[in-house]
Amino acid sequence: MRLFSRPATAFAVAMLCLCLGTAHAQDLPENIPWANSVAIAEKMASGLLEQKTGSKDFPAASFAVAVDLNLDGFAEIFAYRHAPDCDGIRCGNFVFVLEGDSYHEVLGDIPGARLAPQDKIALGAFKRNGFLDMQFDQMTISWDGKRYADASSFPASSLDGxxxxxxxxxxxxxxxxxxxxxxxxxxxxxxxxxxxxxxxxxxxxxxxxxxxxxxxxxxxxxxxxxxxxxxxxxxxxxxxxxxxxxGKSQWPPAYFNHGDQPQQKLNFDHFLDACPAQDFILTNHKIESPDRALTLCGCLAREMPTQGISQEGLDLLAQYYRDEISDADIEAQDADILAFHDKASEACLSQFPAK
Structure with missing residues (x-):
């Protein structure tokens, strides 16, 4: 059994990758699990940003990263959409959180958060209402139960301690x-x-x-x-x-029953296009909405590489989700693919957040 990466570490790596020069970044050894995580986050973010901003493209210099802000094992999506002379409306920083049936963007009401420089964004040490604080430049933002807000706006108490x-x-x-x-x-x-x-x-x-x-x-x-x-x-x-x-300890990550196989670098686009639209995903009693289906499919995409799935296997599953091939067709080509899928499904559904 392995753990999800500590979210602060993942977030810091994302910031590091963004701030490194391209030539320097190319000299670094490739971290395939991290590359897969980023690829999944960017694919998920592109659709969420289109819903939020109406813009279909994901411009160069944009990025997204999965970061588990409430430590439940299902990552929220931090996305930066680049635009020259960004006005903070259809571009800048976005955080998407699954609440109930839908993803909600939770930075929009915080002045300055959209345009905070990425090298001045970090996770805080503390939680409020179940979510980790975040630092946006000089401002700490905290979870109010529905979205993030400037921490200075929360009431304080005067207690006898x-x-x-x-x-x-x-x-x-x-x-x-x-x-x-x-x-x-x-x-x-x-x-x-x-x-x-x-x-x-x-x-x-x-x-x-x-x-x-x-x-x-x-x-x-x-x-x-x-x-x-x-x-x-x-x-x-x-x-x-x-x-x-x-510095005495770290926030404990959520536990998942991960696979233990070396990951291959994969392209998840076809799988993540097909998976959320599949009826047996949408009609599962824990899902029942397109955004919750996207969350589950993102989890499956992260988990199956830990089981050892290849690009060919992932593409076969995409065909299977599009109802182009049957179970028997997959098993005839690779009997392990459905086993990888079922193990990932069990891990994801067993921990899937309630509505």
Whole structure:
């Protein structure tokens, strides 16, 4: 079993590739899994950008990258559409997020985000409402539950953190009793408290979480359990974010049951044209919309190369999805192709996000 690449790493590589001179980039050794990921993202982005902007072309110097902003294993699409003297309407930076049945572009209401230079865009250390923050030049943007917004527009709280800091330091000191850890423990707890104040924590939330750090905490049950679990998840995300910010750890990626075969560099265009239109994809009870079908097909395209599929095999599957050939036709040419496809389908559908 292998992991998806850490999204911050993937995003950084995309920025690096964009900023490197072409001649220099050609001197670098080719990373085939990365090249496949970019090819899939750019194919998906071209259709999404056409829906958003009405422009069918994907000009030279444009690019797209898959980046998992909510760490669910299904990548969002960051796209940059180039245009001379870009006005930020049909060109610039775009982020497409699958929400419910459809992809939504989530940067459009943020002044300046469309035109931020690519070398000044990065993932943040923290999550808000389940999505990683992003840095666009001097502006941090955070997820408000439906789209990204300027983090400075979110309300802040003024909390009494004395009891929390004491409980936090005690709980961490129990885990790491070495004397030279005291300063780091204090910094971690202060980081968490500072973050609580800008992530809509109320005093009641903080007091309950503080109590949970001590002994004999009476965990909520019944109707209160769901709210407690959400509070606990937010608090744990804050703790992880502080550890990421300090360099102590990284955000854990989603786990998929990947194949372990060396990948071949593939052209996914025909497959990604045919797959989302196939009835057995669209009518699956987890799919039932064109954009969700595109998400599943993007996942299949990423997964099948890890099973060892070749270009010939992928092209046969495209024909199969267009109803030009049958299962028997594929098996007559390569008995492994449908097995690769079925393993990828199982991996993708088992983790597919709910509506």
């Amino acid at each position: 004395g009891a929390f800091l004491t409980a936090c330091q005690k709980s961490k000191s129990n885990e790491q009793p070495a004397e030279d850890e005291a300063e780091r423990v204090n910094a971690e707890c202060q980081c968490q408290f500072n973050r609580f104040q800008v992530t809509s924590f109320t005093q009641a939330d903080l007091d309950m979480y503080t109590a949970s750090l001590g002994e004999n905490f009476d965990y909520p049950t019944g109707g209160k359990e769901i709210a407690w679990q959400a509070l606990l998840k937010n608090a744990e995300d804050v703790g992880t974010g502080c550890n990421v910010a300090s």
